[in-house]
Amino acid sequence: MNSSYINNMSLAFWAVSPVFLYNMVYSPNSPFLLYLILVPLVGALALFLIPSESIQLIKVVALNVSLFTYIASLFLWIGFDASSPNFQYLYQADWMPYGNLYFTLGIDGISLFFIILSTLLVPICIMLGWSSITIYIREYMVALLILDAMMIAVFSTLDLLLFYVCFEAVLIPMFVIIGVWGSRARRIRAAYQFFLYTFFGSVLMLLAILMMYFQAGTTDLQILLTTEFSTQRQILYFLAFFASFAAKVPMIPVHIWLPEAHVEAPTAGSVLLAGIMLKLGTYGFLRFSMPLFPEATLYFTPFIYTLSCIAVIYASLTTVRQVDLKKIIAYSSVAHMGVVMLGLFSLNAQGVEGSILLMLGHGLVSPGLFMCVGVLYDRYKTRLVKYYGGVVHTMPLFATIFLLFTMGNIGLPGTSNFVGEFLVLTGCYQTNTLIAALGATGMVLGGAYSLWLYNRVVYGFPKPHYINTYADINRREFFMFVPLIIGTLWMGIYPEVFLHDMHVSVANVIQHGSY
C-alpha cells in the first residue's frame, strides 16, 4: 500500500471525524466517557485486522486513532462546568448488579486534566516508536492504544473495584512494553520488579476494598464518600491503600523499581511511566485515601511528610552521582514526587492545587527530558553521561529544547513546575515551616543535578572518538516536542486556565478531609 493512499485515507478519516465527535459529544445523554475509552480499544482491534506487513498503515492508523482520542478528550474540557462540585459526564451501567457493583464513570476538575495528559502523551509515544521500534510494531501500537484506554478509564472511574481493575490493567501493557521493547537483557528483571512492586501493594488494597464493600455494601465512590468509617478501620484502610499507592508514587523505601524500570524501558515506556504511571499513586491518594479516610489522613500526615522530605533530599543527592542519563531523570522524578506528596498532605487549597499542577507539569517536563535522552540514545546507543559532551555544536536545536526542559525541571519561574512547586511549598509552609524548608532544599539540589547534567551533555568539547555522527533533531522529533514545550510554558505563564477548573473539585476533596 503506497503512502499517498494512506495519506488520503487519513484525510478522509479526519474529514468525517467531526461527525463522530458530534455524536459523541452533543447527542443527548451520550456516554461520552465510555466512548472515549472505547475509541482506542476499537482502534486496537482494528489494528489486528491489518496485515502485519503493512507497517506504514499500522502506524498511521494508530496515530490517527490516538490523535482522535486526544481531540475528543479536549471536548471534555470544553463542556466541563467548573462551577459544579459534582462529578460530570456521569455514566452508569450494570456490571455485577447482583453484587451491587456498577460500572460508574465520571470526572471532576482533578481527573479531567489527567485524562487530557494521558491522551496527549499517547500520540507522542506512537511517534516516538515511529522509527526506533523495529520488532512487533503492530503489537507495540496495540499495547499503547490499550494503555490509552486503560488510563482514561482509571482516571474516570468512580467505583473502587473498577478502579482496582483498571489500576492493575494498566500494569499489563506497561509490563509488556518494558519487557519486549526494552533495550537490554536486564529489561526482564526490570519488568518483573516493576510488576511485583506495584502488584504487592495492590493486593492489600483489594483486601481493603473488599472490607469496605462488606461494611458499606457498595464500592461506589459517591456513596462511600458519605459513609463514615471508624478511626481504627480508617487507619487500616489507609495503610492498605498506602501500600499500593506508595509503590506507585514512588515513595522512598519502595522506589527502587523506578530507576530500574526507566533505564530498561524504551523511550515511550519511560514517557508514560513518568508522565502518567507515577501520577496514578498520587491521584489515588487524592481521589480515594484523603476524602474517604480523613482521620487516618491526619493521623499519617507526619509520617508522609517524613518520607517525602527524605525523598526530596536523598533522591536529589543520589541523582547528583548517577552516570546514566535515564537514571538521573528517574531519580529526579522521585524527588519531585516527594514534593507532590508534601503538597497533597498539607491539606489546604494551595498545597493540593499546587501538587496537582506539579503533577501535570512533571507529566510534561519529565517526558520531555526522557524524550531528549531518547533522541540521544537513538543516535548514539549509549546513555552514559561520560560519552557525551559538546552536543550543542552539532545539535543546537536539541540543546535549546533540552535547556527548556532542564529549566522546567529546576522549576524556573515561567515554567509549569515553578507554579506547582511554589504553591506546594506555600501550602506546606502554612502547616509546618520546617517541612517546607526541607522541601525547598530541593530547589537548590535540583539545580545541582539538572545543571550538572546539562553542562556535561550539552556544553564543553565534543568527544569525536565516542560520537562521530551528527544530526540535529528531525521534523518528527521536533513536532513531538512542540506540544510539551507549549504546555510547559503555558502552565508556567498562565496556569489560571487549569487552576480555574480545579478550584471547586479541590475544595470538595479538602472539605471531605477537614472537620
Next chain:
Amino acid sequence: MYLSLVFLPLFGSLTCLGFGRYLGFRGAVLVTTMCTGSAFLMSLVAFYEVALCGSPVNVELAPWFVSELFDAYWGFMYDTLTAVMLVVVTSVSTLVHIYSSSYMDGDPHLPRFMSYLSLFTFFMLMLVTGDNFLQLFLGWEGVGLASFLLINFWYTRLGANKSAVKAMLMNRVGDFGLALGIMGVFLVFKTVDYTTVFALAPYFQDTSFIFLGFEVPLLTTICILLFIGSVGKSAQLGLHTWLPDAMEGPTPVSALIHAATMVTAGVFLVARCSPIFEYAPGALAVVTCVGAMTAFFAASTGLVQNDLKRVIAYSTCSQLGYMVFACGLSNYNVGVFHLANHAFFKALLFLGAGCVIHAVNNEQDMRKMGGLVQVLPFTYAMMTIGSLALVGFPFLTGFYSKDAILEVAYARYSMSAEFAYILGCASALCTSYYSFRLLVVTFLGPCNMHKSSMSGIHEAPLLMSLPLVLLAFGSIFVGYMCKDMFIGVGTQFWGTALYSLPSNTLLVESEYIPQDIKMIPLALTGLGAVLAYTLNYSNVASSYTFTTSYYGRMLYTFLNKRWLFDKVYNDVFGKNALSFGYNVSFKSVDKGVLEMLGPYGLVVMFKNLSGQFKSLQTGYVYHYAFVMLIGLTFMLALVGLWDVVSVYVDNRLYFIHLVTYLIIQATAGEA
C-alpha cells in the same frame, strides 16, 4: 508605553533567537539595540512622569495563578524607585548592546549573544517593575538564567562551564531563602502584593511566629530570609564566591550583569521592602553587618588579585557591600543613589577593561601588561575617570554617594553602625589602593608584554569608544547633578517608594558631623593612592621584600586565595554532599538495604527456601509419613496444651515475660 518598555527587549531577544540566521549579524545587532534603545527612551519618559512629576503608575495585566487566598498577578508598578532602576538598567544595557556589537564582532554566535543580552534586560525589567513578590521572583530567577547562559556563552571553555553552574547554584541557595521569605510573607499577610504587605507591616511589629520549631520575631525572620536572597544575588559575604568566577564570561556581560545591574537586584530588594525592614531592627542590624563585612572582605581581597577583571569584580562586590549597609542603616535613598552612580562608573571600568583586553589579544593578567598608556591613551583616560569616580575623588560621581554612606554610618549611634563605619573606612583605603594599583600596573609600569600581544595592539573602534565616553560623562556629572534630588535633606523625590522611620533618618545629623571626621575617607583615599604608587611603581623592591617575608607571604596567600572561602565550601559542603549521595543514599540504602530487603533478597530467599523444600521431596513414603506424623503431633500438642501454650502466644504478655525473666536472672545472681 509602560508595558512596551518592558516587553520590547523580550521581543528583540526572541526575534534574534528565532530568526537570527535570517537577520544576519547586522540585523540582529540592529533589532536588539533598537529595542533596548527604545526601551531606554521610554524609560526616560517614564522617569519624567513618575519620578519628576510624581505620578506613580500601576498596570494590572492578568492573574498569574490564584489559589484560594493566594493571588499572584501579572502586575506592573512604576514608582520612583522603579523609574530610577529603569533608567539605570536600560541606559547601561543600551550602551552595552552598542559596545558588544563591536567587541563581539566576528564571533559566529553574535545573534545569540545579543539575544541573551536582551533577554537579560527583559528579566531585569520584570524584576524592577513587578508589583508583587512573585513577579520579582520571576525576574530574579530569570536574570539568573540569563547570567548562566551569558557566562556560558563560550561554552567550550571548561572554566566558563564551571563558573556558570557555580553562579546559578550559589544564587539558588539565595533563592531558597528568598522563596521561604516570600512564603513567610504570604503566611502572615495572606498576600504577596507589595502595597498590601507594606501597608500592613506596622501591625505585625512585635509579633512572633513559629519558624522551624522555634518561636522567633516575625518581621525580623521574614526580612532576614528575604535578605538571604539579596546575599545570593548581590554577592554578599557567604554567597559571594560566584561573582569573581563569573568573570569567565565575555567582558560586556561582566559590565552589564555582574557590575551595573543584576548584582544590584539584592540592594533593590532591600530598598523595595524598606517598609518591612524598618519594623525589623534586628534584620537591619544583620543587613548592616553583612554589608560592612562584605565591603571590607572584598576590598581586601581585591588588593592582591592579578587578573584585571577580577580586581574590578571584587571592587563591585565591595561597593555592593557599601550599598547594602547603607540600606541597613535605614538610608535606602543613599544606598540606591550609590547603586545608580556605581552602575555608571563600574560599567565604564569594565568596558574600559574590555578595551584593554581586546587590544592586547585577550590577555587578562595585569602582570603581563604595563606601559599601555603610551598606546592606549584614550582607554587610559577613561579608566582613570572611572577609577577616580570609584574611589570618591572630590566632585566626581562616587564622591557624593560614598562619602554620604560613610557619614551616615558615623552619624548613627549604634554598634552595627560603628562597625560599618570602621570597616567602611578601611575599605575606602583598600579601594583606593587596588584602583590605583590597577592603573599603575596596567598603564604606567614598565612594559611586560609578550610580543604576540603587543603586535596587534590598537585603540578601541568608534562603537566601543562611544559608550565609554557617554559613561564617562555619567561618571563625572551624575552624582553632582542628582545629589540634591536623591539624598538632599527633605527631598520629595522618593514619594512613598522608600520608607524609613522618622527616628532612623540621619541625613541631617550627617550634615553636622565634625569637618575632620568628614575628611577621613578622603585622607584614606589619598593614602591608598600614594601606597599604590609607591609599592607598585617607585619602590617595587620593598613590596617584593614584604611579600616574600614569612608573615607577608601568609597574608598575601590568604588574601590572594580569597580568604579560602572556596576551599572550605568545596571540602566541607561539596565533597560531603557528593560522597553522601553515592556512598550512603545510593550504595548503602538504594543498592544495599532496599535491594537486599526487596528484589535481590527475595530472590535469594525463595531460592534457598525452595532448595530446602526440594530436599524434603525424597519420594520415600516413610519420609512423608514421618513429616505428617510430626505435623500431626505438633498440631495435637498445640490444641491439647493450648492453656499452657497460649501464655506464650499472646503477645500482650511478652512484656511480663521479659520482666519476669529479668527478675529471675537478678535473684539467681543474688543467690
